[in-house]
Amino acid sequence: MTTRTHPYRTHTCGELRIQNAGETVRISGWVHRQRDHGQLLFIDLRDHYGLTQCVVDPESSCFSALEAIRNESVITITGKVVERTADTVNTKMPTGQIEIFIESFELQSAALSPLPLQVNSNAEFPEETRLKYRFLDLRREKMHDNIILRSAVISSLRRRMIEQGFMEFQTPILTASSPEGARDFLVPSRIHPGQFYALPQAPQQFKQLLMVSGFDKYFQIAPCFRDEDGRADRSPGEFYQLDFEMSFVTQDDVFNAIEPVLAGVFHEFGKGRRITETPFPRIPYDVSMLKYGSDKPDLRNPIEIADVSEVFKGSDFGVFSNALEKGSVVRAIPAPHASDRPRSFFDKLNDWARELGAPGLGYIIFSEGSAKGPIAKFLDEDRLEKLKSLANLQDGDAVFFVCDQVKKAEKLAGLARTKIGEDLDIIEKDCFKFCWTVDFPMFEYNEDTKQIEFSHNPFSMPQGGMDALLNQDPLTIKAYQYDIVCNGIELSSGAIRNHLPEVMYKAFEIAGYNNDHVDEKFGGMINAFKYGAPPHGGSAPGIDRIVMLLADEPNLREIVAFPMNQQAQDLLMGAPSSVMDSQLKELNLKVVLPIKEKASA
Numbered sequence: 001m002t003t004r005t006h007p008y009r010t011h012t013c014g015e016l017r018i019q020n021a022g023e024t025v026r027i028s029g030w031v032h033r034q035r036d037h038g039q040l041l042f043i044d045l046r047d048h049y050g051l052t053q054c055v056v057d058p059e060s061s062c063f064s065a066l067e068a069i070r071n072e073s074v075i076t077i078t079g080k081v082v083e084r085t086a087d088t089v090n091t092k093m094p095t096g097q098i099e100i101f102i103e104s105f106e107l108q109s110a111a112l113s114p115l116p117l118q119v120n121s122n123a124e125f126p127e128e129t130r131l132k133y134r135f136l137d138l139r140r141e142k143m144h145d146n147i148i149l150r151s152a153v154i155s156s157l158r159r160r161m162i163e164q165g166f167m168e169f170q171t172p173i174l175t176a177s178s179p180e181g182a183r184d185f186l187v188p189s190r191i192h193p194g195q196f197y198a199l200p201q202a203p204q205q206f207k208q209l210l211m212v213s214g215f216d217k218y219f220q221i222a223p224c225f226r227d228e229d230g231r232a233d234r235s236p237g238e239f240y241q242l243d244f245e246m247s248f249v250t251q252d253d254v255f256n257a258i259e260p261v262l263a264g265v266f267h268e269f270g271k272g273r274r275i276t277e278t279p280f281p282r283i284p285y286d287v288s289m290l291k292y293g294s295d296k297p298d299l300r301n302p303i304e305i306a307d308v309s310e311v312f313k314g315s316d317f318g319v320f321s322n323a324l325e326k327g328s329v330v331r332a333i334p335a336p337h338a339s340d341r342p343r344s345f346f347d348k349l350n351d352w353a354r355e356l357g358a359p360g361l362g363y364i365i366f367s368e369g370s371a372k373g374p375i376a377k378f379l380d381e382d383r384l385e386k387l388k389s390l391a392n393l394q395d396g397d398a399v400f401f402v403c404d405q406v407k408k409a410e411k412l413a414g415l416a417r418t419k420i421g422e423d424l425d426i427i428e429k430d431c432f433k434f435c436w437t438v439d440f441p442m443f444e445y446n447e448d449t450k451q452i453e454f455s456h457n458p459f460s461m462p463q464g465g466m467d468a469l470l471n472q473d474p475l476t477i478k479a480y481q482y483d484i485v486c487n488g489i490e491l492s493s494g495a496i497r498n499h500l501p502e503v504m505y506k507a508f509e510i511a512g513y514n515n516d517h518v519d520e521k522f523g524g525m526i527n528a529f530k531y532g533a534p535p536h537g538g539s540a541p542g543i544d545r546i547v548m549l550l551a552d553e554p555n556l557r558e559i560v561a562f563p564m565n566q567q568a569q570d571l572l573m574g575a576p577s578s579v580m581d582s583q584l585k586e587l588n589l590k591v592v593l594p595i596k597e598k599a600s601a
Contacts, residue, residue, distance in 0.1 A: 008076055008108075014050020018097045021083045025100065027052055028076040028108065030139065031069055033120045041067055043102075044120075045077060048144075052095045054079065056102040066102070072111035072119055072136070079103045127557070131571040134562055146559045149269065150547045154221055156268055157242050157543075160261040166219040166244060171206035173199060173223070178521070182226040185237075193588040199225035202540065204459065205525045207245040208497055211536040212528045219244040221543065229566075235544070235556055236568035241492065242546075245538035251480055251496055254537050255279065255436060262484070262491075262541065266432050269550045274431035280484070284439040293331075293414020295440070298488025299433035301421040305413045306391040308332040308401075317378035320403045331402045331413040332391040335420050338398040339367040345423070346373075349400065352419060358412055361400040366393055375401065418488075432486055432549065439463070440481040443474040443510060453511050456481045459525075460495035462507060469506045484541060486549060494539025501529045 008028040016025065029047035036042075041063060043054045054077050056063050069075060079100040090096030116132075117125045119139045130137045137143055158168070177184045177198035184198040200206075202224045210218045222243040230236030242261075246254060259278045266275050281299070288297050291304045309330045312320040320330055338345065350360040364373040364387070371384050379387065391399055400420065402413045421427045442462045444455035452474050460479040462468050468477050480496035498504045504526060508518045518526060547559040557563045564570050584591065 012049035013045050013047040013052045014094060016052060016081055016095050016098055016100075018083060020081045021098060023081050024079070024103075025081055026076060026078045027054075027100065029074065030119075031071050031073050031075060031111075033071065034067075034069070036067065043069075043077075045075070046139075050095060051093055053090070053093075053099040054102050055082075055099050060102065062102065062105055065107075066105060069107065070111050070113045072115060072139070074108040074111075076106045076108055077102055078105070127565060128571060131557075131563070131565055134572045138561065143558070146547070146551050146553065147561050149551055150543075150559055150561075153265060153269060153547055153550065154240075154543060156265050157261060158219075158221065160264055161219045161242070161244065164217070164257060164261070166217040167215065168220055169210060169215070169218050170220060171200070171203040171210075171222065175200050175206075176524075182228045185225045185227050188587045188589055190587050201226050202241070203243050205522070207243060207538065208459070208499075208525060208536065209528055211245055211247045212499075212525075212531075212533045216247050217244070218246075218538075222540070227568075230564065230568065235560065235563055236566065237564050240543040241540040242543060243538070243540040245536060247534040247536045249496075249535070249537050251438070251482065251537065254494065254496070254539060255282075255482075258484070258539060258541070259434075262434070262546075265546065266486075266550065270432060272430075276432065276434040280434040280436055282436045282438050285437055285441065285478075286439070288437050289410045290331075293410050293412075293417055294488070295437050295483065296485045296488055296490045297435060297437070298418065298427070299435055300428040300431060300487055301417060302336070302426060302428075303334055303417045303421050304392070305417055306332045306334075308387055308390050311379065311383050311387045311390065312403075315378060315383060317375060320401070323403050327405060328403055329406055329409050331409050332387065333361075333400045333402070333413055333416045333420060334391050334393055335363075335398040335400060335424060336426065337396050338420075338424060339365050339396045341398070346398070349416070349419065349423070353412070353416070356412065356415065358402070358404075361402065361416060363398055363400045365398045366395050369395065373398075434484065434486050437483040437485060438481075439478045440483075441475065442477040442479040442481075442507070445475060451512055454507075457493065457495050458508065458511070459497050459504075461498045462503070465500075466503050466506060469503065469510060474510050480537070482539070484539065489545055489549065491545055492539045492541040494537065496535070496537035499529055499533040499535055501526050504529070 005026065008026070010026045011020070013027050013029045027045060027047070029045040032044040032046035032051060034041065034043050039057060041056050043066065044051050045054055056066055077100060079102040081098050082101050084097055084099055115136065117129055117136055119136055122142070138147060162168070174187060174197040177186065177196065178201060182201055184201065187197040187199065189195045189197060203220065203222050207218055220243045222241055223238055224241060225238050228236060244258070246257060256279075259280055263275060263278050283297060285295055288295050290307060291297070293305055307329060309324055312330050313324050315321050324330065346363055353361045362375045364371050364376045366388065371379070376384070387393065387399070393399055400416060402409050402416065404412065441455045442460065443452050446453050456479060460481045463478045463480060464472065481493065482495065483493045484491045498507065505515050505518060544556050544559060548554070548556060551559055553559055562570070562572065569575070
């Protein structure tokens with residue numbers, strides 16, 4: 001029995017090699033580039049798998065037709081594989097040792113001209129153009145590779161979770177609106193007029209209910225929806241996370257489960273970059289805020305902030321000593337080996353701080369056994385030695401200071417740490433530095449509302465349980481909450497959950513919610529806990545941020561196939577859009593647009 005030749009291809013555009021020389025083949029793809037060398041016309045044909053150079057001479061009956069073909073048209077080429085001469089071999093292409101001598105071709109689909117963006121170029125194009133013509137943008141090599149990477153990362157995550165005994169379940173997309181967290185996307189119900197579903201911000205309650213239902217290890221590549229403003233690392237509409245939950249576990253068990261998964265994926269796709277060895281460092285929240293000025297510490301930066309308030313208490317430097325008496329703190333940010341930097345280095349950092357609304361950054365320079373700078377003259381020898389000890393300073397180092405109330409001092413010191421590390425070029429390169437931030441506060445005080453509220457996840461177990469809720473100052477209670485951080489980017493938050501109804505009621509009471517409110521908003525979950533719930537916990541690393549790190553891309557747009565723009569618009573499909581009156585009537589809805597203010601005469 002003879003094998004019929006495929007109408008479109010016997011091989012892909014990335015498949016042919018020197019051993020195929022002499023074969024008659026058929027390939028299909030997009031015209032990537034044409035080069036007319038007078039006596040020969042070269043066409044690079046591209047598909048998902050790669051590029052193949054094809055050639056035709058003027059004597060061929062199809063020469064003139066091929067010459068008229070525009071870039072990005074789709075064609076099928078039939079011809080003989082020919083070995084390239086030694087001087088024409090292209091070592092940068094897997095197919096670079098051969099070319100196809102075209103015998104015939106068929107135009108499958110012609111492309112319009114001119115193209116709104118060039119596929120065969122690395123030139124930059126406006127975001128609006130790229131998103132409106134995303135199908136062209138995705139044909140570009142870098143974008144194509146990024147989307148392939150995303151698929152491979154998800155496949156690897158899924159495989160590694162299954163190998164650890166996790167089972168994949170799907171949780172509902174249409175669910176109830178939640179009063180906590182970000183703004184919901186609402187979906188009107190046709191069957192129940194005036195009522196709404198919400199798209200899930202995360203599968204939080206459902207994954208906990210799966211544990212209550214007797215399943216032991218759950219995971220899901222979960223879509224999450226939040227109606228919030230877009231950022232470089234966050235879509236304004238939807239995002240995906242590796243959502244997982246485990247029963248009968250401690251915090252250590254959760255860490256031990258996910259660390260090898262993440263480390264394995266980063267080893268697999270990290271292109272040889274160094275990766276933190278497991279177990280990842282664990283940094284208490286309070287320590288992280290002090291030493292790094294952030295709960296998302298970038299450990300590539302060697303600078304560690306120090307509290308040097310005691311150096312300035314009662315000192316002759318009245319600006320700091322007076323502020324300390326009013327409850328401020330002084331934080332020191334070392335600048336390693338910066339003593340030989342020009343005056344402009346210090347002046348620019350002062351100007352930078354002022355642009356952020358701070359009075360500036362005072363500094364001291366330690367060089368050749370002496371201390372210089374605008375603050376040094378106010379400190380005696382003992383205070384200078386204590387400063388060097390507390391901030392771990394050596395001769396040749398400089399140190400900058402922030403003096404303010406704790407929260408403001410932490411924030412500015414953290415920003416200064418990053419700025420100084422960048423300006424000194426001491427942030428480690430070609431590596432992924434992981435850590436856990438642990439022991440988050442259960443509650444925080446809102447200065448605007450003058451109320452205590454949850455600082456992280458309201459469903460977390462307080463450290464110390466009911467005893468802590470009853471007998472401790474709420475602002476001193478820590479929770480079994482944790483974030484995993486890589487290179488200063490939060491990949492996920494997680495927690496050991498509060499599975500005891502009485503503890504949950506009490507925690508919500510402290511945050512200003514009575515039992516009726518808890519029953520109304522979280523009744524499904526808290527009712528389930530009343531029928532026997534296992535201790536459980538989990539986390540949900542963000543897929544988008546993982547891929548951004550691995551692809552070394554600063555913007556989410558570069559690793560998502562069809563992202564929205566920063567105004568939450570899908571320029572390709574034209575969403576959001578108005579709908580017909582008949583659709584609104586079916587849903588018992590009426591659109592009331594905001595009244596535009598008339599321009600003043």
